[in-house]
Amino acid sequence: MSPTRDVVGTSDLDVFADTLADVAAGRRPAEELARLPAAGSPAALRIRRAYEEALATDTAQEPPAPHGGPLSEPPPYQGESVIDHLDRLTVDWTDFEAAGEITRDVVQRLADDKESLRKLVYDVEHKPELLAMCERHQLLDYIVLYDALDRGVRLRLHISTDDHFDRPHDHRFSFSSRIVTGGYTHTWYHMDGDLYGEGSDPEARQYLNRHNPDPRAKDQLEKLTPHIVRWEAPGSCYTLHHSAIHTTFTTPDTVSLFLRGPAEKDRSVIMDKQEGTLWWRFGRQDEPEERRQQKAMGIEAYRQIRDRLEGLGVI
Amino acid sequence: MSIETADRVHVNNTAVELFENVGTIDWDDLPAAAELTQRLIREFAADKALFRKLLFAVEHDPYLWAKCEEDVVEDKIVLWDDVEKGLRIRLRMSTDHQQQLAHNHRFSFTNLVLRGTYLHRNYVARGGFDENTLPDDVRPVMLHQDRAGECFTIHHNALHSTPFTELGTISLVLRGNPVKDRAPVMFKEARGREEALRQLHGDQDGGQRGELSEVEPEAAEVGTMFWRVGEDRESAERRAERQMTKEKYHYWCRRLEELGII
Numbered sequence: 083m084s085p086t087r088d089v090v091g092t093s094d095l096d097v098f099a100d101t102l103a104d105v106a107a108g109r110r111p112a113e114e115l116a117r118l119p120a121a122g123s124p125a126a127l128r129i130r131r132a133y134e135e136a137l138a139t140d141t142a143q144e145p146p147a148p149h150g151g152p153l154s155e156p157p158p159y160q161g162e163s164v165i166d167h168l169d170r171l172t173v174d175w176t177d178f179e180a181a182g183e184i185t186r187d188v189v190q191r192l193a194d195d196k197e198s199l200r201k202l203v204y205d206v207e208h209k210p211e212l213l214a215m216c217e218r219h220q221l222l223d224y225i226v227l228y229d230a231l232d233r234g235v236r237l238r239l240h241i242s243t244d245d246h247f248d249r250p251h252d253h254r255f256s257f258s259s260r261i262v263t264g265g266y267t268h269t270w271y272h273m274d275g276d277l278y279g280e281g282s283d284p285e286a287r288q289y290l291n292r293h294n295p296d297p298r299a300k301d302q303l304e305k306l307t308p309h310i311v312r313w314e315a316p317g318s319c320y321t322l323h324h325s326a327i328h329t330t331f332t333t334p335d336t337v338s339l340f341l342r343g344p345a346e347k348d349r350s351v352i353m354d355k356q357e358g359t360l361w362w363r364f365g366r367q368d369e370p371e372e373r374r375q376q377k378a379m380g381i382e383a384y385r386q387i388r389d390r391l392e393g394l395g396v397i
Numbered sequence: 398m399s400i401e402t403a404d405r406v407h408v409n410n411t412a413v414e415l416f417e418n419v420g421t422i423d424w425d426d427l428p429a430a431a432e433l434t435q436r437l438i439r440e441f442a443a444d445k446a447l448f449r450k451l452l453f454a455v456e457h458d459p460y461l462w463a464k465c466e467e468d469v470v471e472d473k474i475v476l477w478d479d480v481e482k483g484l485r486i487r488l489r490m491s492t493d494h495q496q497q498l499a500h501n502h503r504f505s506f507t508n509l510v511l512r513g514t515y516l517h518r519n520y521v522a523r524g525g526f527d528e529n530t531l532p533d534d535v536r537p538v539m540l541h542q543d544r545a546g547e548c549f550t551i552h553h554n555a556l557h558s559t560p561f562t563e564l565g566t567i568s569l570v571l572r573g574n575p576v577k578d579r580a581p582v583m584f585k586e587a588r589g590r591e592e593a594l595r596q597l598h599g600d601q602d603g604g605q606r607g608e609l610s611e612v613e614p615e616a617a618e619v620g621t622m623f624w625r626v627g628e629d630r631e632s633a634e635r636r637a638e639r640q641m642t643k644e645k646y647h648y649w650c651r652r653l654e655e656l657g658i659i
Contacts, residue, residue, distance in 0.1 A: 182540045269428065270519060270539055272555065309555035310519060310539075311431035312548060323538035325521070 164191050164198045165228075173234035175256050175343035181234070182321030185258035189339040190319055192237075193260045199339075200397040202227040203239065203388055207381070215366075216379035220245050221332070223379065223387055224340070231344050238340040239396075241387055242266075242332035250306055250329050251352040254365060257342040258321040262396055264336025265315045271327040274305040277351055286349055286362045290373065295359035303358050327351070337396050404480045407460040413447065413477065415440055422483040424505040424553075424573035431550035434484075434507040438548065438571045441486065442509055442658075449659040451476040451486075456646055464628065465641040469588075469613050470495045471561065472641060474649060483573040490649060491561035496617075499535045499558050500582035501526065503627060506572035507550040508559075510543050511658050513566030517541040517549070520556040526581060528609050532620040535583060553577070558585065567658065579611065579624040589616035 168188065175181045192199055206212045206225055215226040221243055228237040242264065250271055277299075289296035306327065314320075314330070322328065324346045345365055353360040366374060379387075391397045415437065424430045441448065455461045455474060464475040470493045477486040491513075499520050519539040522530050535556065543549070543559065551557065553576055559568075610623045611630065628636060653659045 178537060179540065186540075186542065270555075272521075272552070307552065307554070308427045309552045310557075311428055311550045312541075313435065315547075317544065318542075318547065320539060320541040323536075326519075326538040328539075 164188065164195050165202065167191075168228055168230070168235060168237070171230075171233060171235055173343060175234055175346070178256060178321070178323055181256065181343060182258060185235075185341045185343075186260070186319050186321055188237075189258050189260035189341050193262050193317075193339055196397060199227075199239075202237070203391060203397050206384065207388075213379070213381065213384060216384055217377045218379050218383060219243070219377060221247060221249070223383070225379070225384065225387065234343045236342050238342065239391075240336075240338045240340050241390065242334065242336040244334060246332050246334075248329050248331045248355055249352055250303075250327050250355065251363075252327045252350050253322070253324045253342075254345040254347050254350045254363075255342045256322060256324045256346065257340055258319070259341075260319040260339045261314050261316050262337045262339060263316055263394055264333050264338075265313060265318075266330045266332040266336055268310075268312050268314045268320075269308045269329045269331070270310040271306045271329075272309045273327055274307075277302065278347065282348060287364065287368070289361045290363070290369075291361055292354055292357070292359065295354070295357070295361045299360045300358075302360055303353055303355060306353075324350075335390075335394055337391065337394060403460040404478060407458055408477075408479045408481075410458070411451070411454060411477075413451075415444065415447065416477070416479065416482070416484060419482055419484065421481065422573060424483055427505065427550060427552050430505065430573070431507065434550060434571045435509075435548045437484075438486070438507050438509045438569060441571075442511065442569055445659055448476075449654075452488075452650060452653065452659055456643065463636070463640070465646060466639045467492075467641050467645060468639065469493070469615055472645065472649065474641070474646065480574060485570075485572045485574075487570050487572070488649075488653075489568045489570055491566050495560040495562060496588045497558045497560050497585040498582050499526075499556055499585050500625065501556050501580050502551070502553045503575040503577050503580045503625070504573045505551060505553045505576075506570050507548065509548045509569045509571075510545050511567045511569055512545050512656060513561065513563045514542060514544045515559055515561050515563060515566055517543045518558045520558070522556055526556050526583075528581065528622060530581075530583065530622075532583065532585060535585065553580070560586075565656075567653075567656075575627055578630060579626040581609070582613070582623055582625055584617040584619055584621045587618050588614070 171184070171188070173181050173184055192202075203225060206216065206227065212226045212229060215229065217224055223241045223243060224238045225241075226236065226238050228235065230236070240259075248269075250269075285298075286296065288294070348368065349362045349364050351360055352363060388397070419433070419437065422430055422433060452474065455465065455476060461475045461478065464473075464478070464487075466473045470491060472490045472492055473487050474490075475485065475487040477484070479485070497518065499518075499522075517540070518537045519541075520535045521538050523534040523536075524530070526535070541549075553573075561568075611626045612635070613623055613625070614621060631639075650659075
């Protein structure tokens with residue numbers, strides 16, 4: 083049924099006719115039945131009955147193949163847990179819209195499935211390959227819950243630290259995020275011009291932290307204009323392209339699920355608005371050993387964070 | 398009577414305590430405007446007695462009534478307009494399925510979703526967004542599920558789409574004053590596909606856009622563009638065509654009451 087037909091200038095019979103047209107076209111969303119007006123004319127009752135029968139047939143049989151093509155994929159999650167679904171999921175991030183739809187669905191479902199989330203968090207203790215990827219940063223800690231980047235999926239749980247700064251940044255990868263608890267002011271920026279120029283920039287590797295910003299990047303922060311400001315509360319869910327520059331100005335104890343795709347560039351940028359400086363972040367494989375050790379979480383911190391997650395009621 | 402005078406008459410006729418201590422909103426400072434206007438719009442929506450009072454007063458206020466519109470896929474009711482403060486409040490209600498229309502605005506604004514949910518897309522346009530932009534130049538970089546109760550503040554130059562695709566989606570908008578005469582809109586999805594294709598095939602100029610229309614089309618192919626303009630750029634005939642009917646307004650008053658919004 084076309085949305086908003088409950089609005090104006092449309093009779094009950096029009097709504098039934100519209101529904102019937104959907105049935106004829108093979109579209110039968112179950113909730114549509116509840117939207118049908120409670121009209122009692124013989125024609126209305128006949129149409130309602132026809133729709134109910136069509137729905138019953140649908141649940142008993144496979145849906146018809148549209149236009150005679152192959153049968154569509156079964157709907158995800160039928161009779162399987164979110165973790166089972168992750169095991170057979172492949173996400174093609176070159177199609178940003180489609181990848182966003184798939185991955186927002188995963189983080190939404192996992193946020194609502196505390197049992198699966200708890201299992202994923204606890205399993206990290208026995209999965210050294212995941213534990214080795216968990217990191218501590220100035221603004222957030224993260225636990226890597228699931229890693230299949232060859233299939234376009236790496237799932238992390240982000241936990242804010244007690245430091246909260248407004249630091250515009252982008253990412254090396256696109257991702258979907260779902261706020262579980264807490265919240266943050268989320269700002270998306272427009273940037274005049276392109277920070278990345280011709281792509282690879284070996285010199286950028288010298289400027290890896292706020293104490294050693296990139297001296298070549300003066301005045302870049304003046305090119306930023308905030309274009310959207312919103313408060314992301316528990317339940318908020320979005321997908322961000324790796325090129326988007328944003329800030330997440332957190333409150334204490336903010337936890338979010340974060341499902342990222344593969345890296346699409348070798349570095350990402352982070353800026354300090356107050357200082358007017360910027361520096362770069364590289365992937366683990368491109369970082370000096372000292373930096374890797376500095377941000378590694380380790381088992382003790384992981385257990386402390388896990389306890390904190392339990393205390394917050396997240397797991 | 399000038400529009401500005403009419404605006405003062407409207408504002409002075411109705412005392413609204415919530416807005417009394419609000420100074421001129423600096424929409425150029427978007428983070429500060431966001432903090433202020435998101436609080437205001439939430440407090441306004443939560444104060445059902447005030448919401449109701451302003452909604453029911455609209456038909457008796459010629460200044461506001463002239464701004465209430467029926468568009469191709471949505472209706473608008475303007476509830477409050479203080480030009481001096483840069484504070485206009487209006488309702489946006491979908492009346493048909495909405496397509497993905499990438500656009501920016503003549504003004505910055507804050508939006509609170511009152512009912513329904515939709516996918517909010519923010520785009521970046523390669524080489525800027527104007528009448529020469531091609532559909533593939535406009536790519537989404539943020540996809541946000543906007544749900545009832547969620548609020549955002551957006552800069553007038555931000556390129557986005559908020560297609561109300563779910564039955565009965567309603568938003569409350571708190572907007573600033575316009576800072577440009579018109580703003581471009583591009584169809585990222587076709588509207589009335591068959592009709593649009595017929596128009597396209599009948600088009601003799603080989604796909605050149607030429608001068609964009611200042612009227613929203615009822616049928617459009619992907620890439621079709623038009624301008625959204627302010628009422629001051631519209632002819633009297635066009636204003637009359639868009640003017641909301643009293644019947645529709647009364648329908649919305651009843652509907653908003655039934656939904657518990659007022």
